[in-house]
Amino acid sequence: MFIVFWLVVAGMVLLSTVFARGKVKGLIVDTKLFKVDGAFALGSAVICVVLATIYGMWW
Numbered sequence: 001m002f003i004v005f006w007l008v009v010a011g012m013v014l015l016s017t018v019f020a021r022g023k024v025k026g027l028i029v030d031t032k033l034f035k036v037d038g039a040f041a042l043g044s045a046v047i048c049v050v051l052a053t054i055y056g057m058w059w
Contacts, residue, residue, distance in 0.1 A: 036044075
């Protein structure tokens with residue numbers, strides 16, 4: 001795993017230097033991207049509580 005990890009890292013660096021010469025692109029991160037609907041937040045919280053309960057029962 002250690003060797004594969006470093007091979008993948010080397011591959012990413014190599015590809016990014018070969019194919020991205022002079023093409024500096026940035027990702028614009030806005031706080032609007034992280035806002036969720038109230039129903040989604042509630043559903044996520046319920047799922048987390050249910051999973052924690054199930055995990056706690058069988059551990």
